[in-house]
Amino acid sequence: MTERTDSSPAKPEAQRSAQQRVSFSQRFWKIWDRGGIFIILGVFAIVLALLTPRFLTPQNLINLVRQVSVLTLMSMALLTVVITGNIDLTVGAFAGLIGALIAGFSIALGFFPALMLVALIAIFVGLTNGFLTTRGKNLSVIVTLAMMTIIQGVTLLYTESRPITGFSEAIVALGSGYIGPIPVPVIIAVLVALLIHFMLNHTRFGRELFAIGGNPEAARLSGIPVKLRIIHAFVISAMLSATAGIVLTGRVASAQPNAGVGDELDAVGAVLIGGASLSGGKGTVLGTLAGVLILGMISNGLNLLRINPFYQYVIKGLIILFAILMDQWERD
Amino acid sequence: MSNSSGGENHLYRLEMHSISKAFPGVQALDNVTFQLQPGEIHALLGENGAGKSTLIKIMSGAYPSDSGQIFLDGKPLAAYGPHQALQLGIVTIYQETNLAFDLSVAENIFMGRIPGTSRWRVNWKQLYSEAQALLAQLDAGFNAHDKVGSLSPAQRQMVEIAKALSTTAKVIVLDEPTASLTGREVTALFEVMTRLKSRGVSLILITHRLSEVFRICDRLTILRDGKWVNTAPVNEMDESRIVAQMVGRNLDDTPVNRRFQDGSVLLDVRGLCGHRFTDVSFEIHAGEIVGLFGLVGAGRTEVARAIFGAESISAGTLSINGKSLRPRSPQQAIDAGLALVPEDRKFQGLVLEMSVRQNIALPNLKRLSRLGILNPRAEDKLANDFKTMLDIRTPSIATRAQSLSGGNQQKIVMSKWLAKRPRVLILDEPTRGIDVAAKAEVHKLIHQLTDEGMGVLLISSELPEILAMSDRVLVMHEGRLVGELSREEASEEKIMSFTVGQTVADAAV
Numbered sequence: 001m002t003e004r005t006d007s008s009p010a011k012p013e014a015q016r017s018a019q020q021r022v023s024f025s026q027r028f029w030k031i032w033d034r035g036g037i038f039i040i041l042g043v044f045a046i047v048l049a050l051l052t053p054r055f056l057t058p059q060n061l062i063n064l065v066r067q068v069s070v071l072t073l074m075s076m077a078l079l080t081v082v083i084t085g086n087i088d089l090t091v092g093a094f095a096g097l098i099g100a101l102i103a104g105f106s107i108a109l110g111f112f113p114a115l116m117l118v119a120l121i122a123i124f125v126g127l128t129n130g131f132l133t134t135r136g137k138n139l140s141v142i143v144t145l146a147m148m149t150i151i152q153g154v155t156l157l158y159t160e161s162r163p164i165t166g167f168s169e170a171i172v173a174l175g176s177g178y179i180g181p182i183p184v185p186v187i188i189a190v191l192v193a194l195l196i197h198f199m200l201n202h203t204r205f206g207r208e209l210f211a212i213g214g215n216p217e218a219a220r221l222s223g224i225p226v227k228l229r230i231i232h233a234f235v236i237s238a239m240l241s242a243t244a245g246i247v248l249t250g251r252v253a254s255a256q257p258n259a260g261v262g263d264e265l266d267a268v269g270a271v272l273i274g275g276a277s278l279s280g281g282k283g284t285v286l287g288t289l290a291g292v293l294i295l296g297m298i299s300n301g302l303n304l305l306r307i308n309p310f311y312q313y314v315i316k317g318l319i320i321l322f323a324i325l326m327d328q329w330e331r332d
Numbered sequence: 333m334s335n336s337s338g339g340e341n342h343l344y345r346l347e348m349h350s351i352s353k354a355f356p357g358v359q360a361l362d363n364v365t366f367q368l369q370p371g372e373i374h375a376l377l378g379e380n381g382a383g384k385s386t387l388i389k390i391m392s393g394a395y396p397s398d399s400g401q402i403f404l405d406g407k408p409l410a411a412y413g414p415h416q417a418l419q420l421g422i423v424t425i426y427q428e429t430n431l432a433f434d435l436s437v438a439e440n441i442f443m444g445r446i447p448g449t450s451r452w453r454v455n456w457k458q459l460y461s462e463a464q465a466l467l468a469q470l471d472a473g474f475n476a477h478d479k480v481g482s483l484s485p486a487q488r489q490m491v492e493i494a495k496a497l498s499t500t501a502k503v504i505v506l507d508e509p510t511a512s513l514t515g516r517e518v519t520a521l522f523e524v525m526t527r528l529k530s531r532g533v534s535l536i537l538i539t540h541r542l543s544e545v546f547r548i549c550d551r552l553t554i555l556r557d558g559k560w561v562n563t564a565p566v567n568e569m570d571e572s573r574i575v576a577q578m579v580g581r582n583l584d585d586t587p588v589n590r591r592f593q594d595g596s597v598l599l600d601v602r603g604l605c606g607h608r609f610t611d612v613s614f615e616i617h618a619g620e621i622v623g624l625f626g627l628v629g630a631g632r633t634e635v636a637r638a639i640f641g642a643e644s645i646s647a648g649t650l651s652i653n654g655k656s657l658r659p660r661s662p663q664q665a666i667d668a669g670l671a672l673v674p675e676d677r678k679f680q681g682l683v684l685e686m687s688v689r690q691n692i693a694l695p696n697l698k699r700l701s702r703l704g705i706l707n708p709r710a711e712d713k714l715a716n717d718f719k720t721m722l723d724i725r726t727p728s729i730a731t732r733a734q735s736l737s738g739g740n741q742q743k744i745v746m747s748k749w750l751a752k753r754p755r756v757l758i759l760d761e762p763t764r765g766i767d768v769a770a771k772a773e774v775h776k777l778i779h780q781l782t783d784e785g786m787g788v789l790l791i792s793s794e795l796p797e798i799l800a801m802s803d804r805v806l807v808m809h810e811g812r813l814v815g816e817l818s819r820e821e822a823s824e825e826k827i828m829s830f831t832v833g834q835t836v837a838d839a840a841v
Contacts, residue, residue, distance in 0.1 A: 202705055202706055203701070203704050203705055203706060204697040204698065204700075204701040204704050204705075204706055205704060207690070207693070207694075207697060207706060208697065210683075210686070210690075211683050211686065211690075211694055214683035214684070214685050214686055215679070215682065215683040215684065217679060217680050218679070218680055218681060218682055218683050218694075219683065219694070220642070220661075220662060221640075221642060221662050221672065221674060221680055221681075222662070222666075222694040222695040222748070223661075223662050223663040223666040223667075223695050224663070224694075225661065225663055281683070281685050281686075282685070
């Protein structure tokens with residue numbers, strides 16, 4: 001969370017002498033905890049800028065943030081759930097499904113009825129994920145993994161594994177439009193990020209999510225309806241994934257049957273790199289955005305440097321592993 | 333204290349010389365010397381945060397010290413880890429036992445050193461017979477085949493001691509071993525400790541109960557704020573001197589003259605049944621402190637949790653302030669005016685990673701927000717008010733609950749519920765594991781609250797606390813209420829006779 005918690009116990013008289021003896025590793029963790037991720041982001045940017053002059057052009061930067069806007073939406077979805085100590089692996093697949101459904105529905109019914117319909121579907125899927133997850137302990141991984149498979153199957157059945165094209169212009173505007181020099185998907189992603197930031201840090205609901213992730217039993221005994229809140233988090237996640245799906249379809253102007261598949265891992269990576277913990281109770285929007293940008297810069301940088309793009313899978317995997325290990329070491 | 337190096341001095345089994353240790357923001361130990369004789373029981377005393385745990389952790393190899401030297405039987409030890417400490421014969425038994433609940437007692441005792449006929453095969457017969465022999469030495473009332481998960485906390489402690497005995501332990505550290513034990517179990521534990529001492533084993537006892545120090549310890553060492561204060565034979569000390577040295581000032585713990593008035597019934601419990609308790613009926617009046625006493629496992633905590641909606645109720649009725657209630661969740665109980673300060677503050681009371689402020693705010697978020705949006709100023713004010721009122725010692729309200737001492741953590745839990753202004757406050761072991769000064773403050777606070785008309789249900793395993801605080805005492809045994817005593821009737825003997833299962837009728841004879 002964004003609140004600065006300091007961990008110095010109540011021993012003011014001993015404080016001064018002790019601070020001089022803080023070891024290197026303690027100092028390292030302090031800096032890491034405060035903003036390690038932003039330092040890494042900065043280093044990445046500097047390295048890329050030095051390696052290729054094309055990186056720091058306005059054109060490329062706008063391109064970069066446009067490319068990561070869908071991942072931003074999915075990461076915000078996932079972050080909401082991860083803070084409660086759960087995980088939602090459906091974010092990628094569900095974005096794919098909604099991308100296909102909004103395309104098909106808008107052809108049949110028009111844009112706004114289609115929008116209503118996919119919103120209802122998102123609520124339903126979120127409720128299902130949340131309801132099943134809260135039937136027991138640590139069920140979210142397996143529940144959402146199964147749901148992910150089901151959702152992928154439904155997408156393939158619905159699209160008959162063919163792309164859908166020729167749908168409403170409104171969707172294309174959401175995915176590929178510009179307001180001034182700024183792409184619409186970027187505006188949507190920024191608005192959603194601001195909204196989630198506000199929700200997590202300034203609302204009762206957000207505080208309750210952190211409490212649930214930090215200590216579910218203490219949260220329950222404090223009168224927080226733990227299961228209901230987790231279900232709410234999953235509904236929010238599904239709604240944001242659906243938004244990501246609509247933007248995704250509009251961006252490529254066609255709904256691909258395998259869109260979004262595998263994107264959940266990038267979202268997990270972004271959220272973890274950004275300082276969230278899979279055990280819950282931790283995570284920030286700002287950190288997650290840095291995580292998203294780091295992942296985006298890897299693809300962008302490899303592309304600019306004309307390196308085989310398949311390296312990005314290896315590099316992203318390594319970075320995600322690194323983030324997980326840092327989280328573990330920090331706890332020791 | 334003698335500053336001569338203990339290196340050549342074979343008088344001591346273990347000597348920790350001029351140990352210092354700093355953590356970020358705190359000097360946990362400052363030039364502390366601790367000397368342990370062979371075959372003695374040595375009490376290590378101090379308030380929470382005095383440095384006892386740090387000293388023990390350095391002794392057991394869990395932390396390296398920043399400076400200072402450790403000698404075992406006169407020989408200086410190089411830096412060592414937990415595993416080497418065990419091999420050297422330094423065994424620590426922590427409050428929370430480190431046992432595998434799904435394995436048998438024998439497997440736990442010999443964990444990591446399972447006797448075998450070959451590298452791959454376990455000699456089960458030898459394993460169980462050796463374990464059984466150890467248990468016999470301890471007079472333990474359970475079997476080597478029993479699963480540790482099925483044992484009581486006291487019995488689990490016995491398993492830890494058997495584990496210590498199975499190695500060639502020279503030094504055994506017991507960190508608050510009696511906190512969750514009943515009187516009879518404490519006696520059994522003390523007998524075992526005395527027997528170990530007569531065999532030349534040195535024992536270190538960390539406890540907050542001074543009566544235990546006088547009962548069993550030979551010498552004591554007092555720490556305060558990470559500094560050594562005193563080491564002396566127990567028979568040269570008395571309680572008030574010890575407390576004064578621990579706290580650094582004289583403590584006023586004279587019982588308040590309470591002006592309890594027989595108010596209206598706030599909580600009425602009739603024929604309540606649930607998991608591990610049956611047919612429990614009692615009432616609590618406004619301004620009354622009702623003590624609930626019983627041995628560990630008698631069902632006290634279960635009753636409290638059921639009233640609070642944290643566990644299910646199978647039969648019976650409940651009413652608060654005249655309104656009947658069947659709480660299905662703590663949320664409903666809280667809305668009806670109940671609050672529960674749970675037994676386990678770390679796992680049930682606090683979100684440790686959250687700040688003092690956020691923990692206090694947790695049950696009060698509704699009041700601290702408008703249309704779901706939090707008011708940070710109101711939140712700060714609430715936390716600051718309680719920080720002042722309960723004298724929570726924390727550098728700031730933004731400090732993590734995790735980094736505070738047990739007593740201050742308990743004050744946070746009390747704060748979060750008092751801020752809720754409940755009609756009835758249930759306190760489950762509110763002073764367990766907190767130091768004498770904090771304890772006196774908690775007691776004072778309970779009196780203040782009842783003076784303002786709150787009803788209090790006080791659950792405690794400490795008879796003196798129950799006797800000193802309660803207007804009425806309820807006694808539970810095996811899930812049933814077996815006795816009720818007024819303040820005038822209540823005595824240690826009477827309460828204990830109920831706890832071993834005598835009914836009211838038996839007692840009357």
